[in-house]
Amino acid sequence: MLAPLALAGCSTDNMRLFHPVGLMGGLEYHYTMWITGIMLLIIVPTVLMTIIFPLRYHHSRNAKYTPDWHFSAVIEILAWAIPLGMVVVLAYMSVSAIYRIDPWTTPALADAPGASLPPVKVEVIATDWQWVFVYPDENIATIDDLVVPAGRRVQLTMTATEAMNGFYIPQVAPMVDAMPAMISKDAFEIDQPAEFTGFSTDFSGAGFSWMYFKTRILAQADYDAWVKSVQASQNQLTYDVFTQKIAQPQVNYGAVPSYFSAPNAGSLFGKVVMDAMMGKTYPVPDSLTKSVSSTEGEAPASPAAK
CATH class of the missing domain: 1.10.287 (Helix Hairpins)
Known part of the structure; x- marks a missing residue:
């Protein structure tokens, strides 16, 4: 013990x-x-x-011998x-x-301080091997950086492109699986600015060890300023960019965050779910399964971070 x-x-x-x-x-x-x-x-x-x-x-203890005992x-x-x-x-x-703690109805959060405020909606897409966070109401997206305001409920809607991954922020939210062709949900609320680490709990291949992300809780004013700065990004996350670049198997060594403006953010999540239902896959190159460096300094940068 x-x-x-x-x-x-x-x-x-x-x-x-x-x-x-x-x-x-x-x-x-x-x-x-x-x-x-x-x-x-x-x-x-x-x-x-x-x-x-x-x-x-x-x-050797000469204990009492009772061969006829039975009940x-x-x-x-x-x-x-x-x-x-x-x-x-x-x-x-x-x-x-x-x-x-049912994440679909979140009865535990009904009496939370932020229950009267509109929730922050984040659509989570697990790829091989990154976490993509899409904000449909703000028309922005991030990679490996979940940023939300303090004092408001956060509603997470999750899916995956290729393999099942367990979405988990141990101090903040229960573990929920993100699965291809399926939709799952999670929710939480943090009332003070803070920073946590989230990760995948399900082994999903060569890049699993680097599949973690920051979870940053900001004051509302700081969050609003952050959203505006990401909305001004020249990098746009469209469906084509996602399928041709982001969803392709890659290891984001050090979980380096990336930020995108996403003019069609509201439709990206649904398309990813439908693609998985139709059997769309993103094969992992042999090079990634045979040689994945564990030394961050020697590792190539994630294509999504360029």
């Missing part, structure tokens, strides 16, 4: 799940701790009995009632958690 602390140097600073921020992250931590604690009520006694019984009943009402009750009760409690906790 002490092994995780030993591996972490007796500190939880690098265990981001233990430092949740925002309501969604806090609920995830709350239910995780409760469910873990309930399961330990079964695991710890079982481990102790596994150690104690062989020691107590070893032939104990107390043991039967304990062996069945306690696990059954634990399963009922775990089921209740799990179902409660699922409904409270």
Whole structure:
């Protein structure tokens, strides 16, 4: 039980799940701790009995020998009632958690400070191996940089071009899979400016190790200024640019962000979903599967960042 602390140097600073921020992250931590604690009520006694019984009943201890014993009402009750009760409690906790943090309806955010404000909509497209964030209302897009305002609900709609990836910001939002030809959702709200790291939880090939992104929470005024600066970008993310350049398999070493104005941002996400439904793929070149440098300084820049 002490092994995780030993591996972490007796500190939880690098265990981001233990430092949740925002309501969604806090609920995830709350239910995780409760469910873990309930399961330990079964695991710890079982481990102790596994150690104690062989020691107590070893032939060298001359323990009482009762070959005709076959039934104990107390043991039967304990062996069945306690696990059954634990399963009922775990089921209740799990179902409660699922409904409270359901990203499609976000009931947990109904009473959040930003509930009365219009949500920020971000369409997330997972490629091999980058995260593309499209802002349909602002007509902008970014790569590997999720920027949202503090104090407003963020609604994420997700899909993927080629392989399934798990979208996860441990301190902020529950993990949700982004899958080709499918639409999934996630949501969160952070009330103070901050910065976090998000990443993919599903191994998806050669560039998986570099498939992470910044999550920046800005004050509303700073966010508005950032949006205007990206809208003025000369780089435009059109459907053709996306399919011919962005969606092509590439490793963005160091998760270098890119920014685009996107005049048709509202239609890009739907086209990507439809392409995947129609069987469109982006094959990975053999060169990427055979030689992917792990040294950032030696790695070529992502084509999308040029």
